[in-house]
Amino acid sequence: MNLGHVTVGDLMSASVITVLPTDSMEHAESEMRLGDVRHLPVVDKDQRLVGIISSRDLALAKGRGKARVGQYMSTRLRTVGPTMLAHEAAGLMLQHKIGALPVVDDEGDLVGLLTDTDFLRFAHQVLGGYSHVVQLSELP
16 A cells, blocks of 8 residues: 555545534534544534534533534535545644544535544554454453
């Protein structure tokens, strides 16, 4: 494998949990917990990307009543395409200090999410790690 040619599409998660701006923050938290993720793309009723919500945003909303995703989501999005080289996407994440990049196709439709965890998983495999990461619950 030529590491210089690894693309965003090679690393991203294609099955992405999304929420609506009108969803409650409690719903977003539940979805994050169930999906074991820290970022959720926010889409409108037509499934167009309008924002992203993170576990950090959830922490800010704690104790603030019936907060909605739209009140806390980030709308100044950096997006990438699936054919972008992975090292370029990593550079964007480092430069802007963000942990996730929504992946959109040429029409602007959400096709995946690239996270810092995707990069760590890839590094683990390339550096000779096992393809299956052992969970603490699996240890004797």
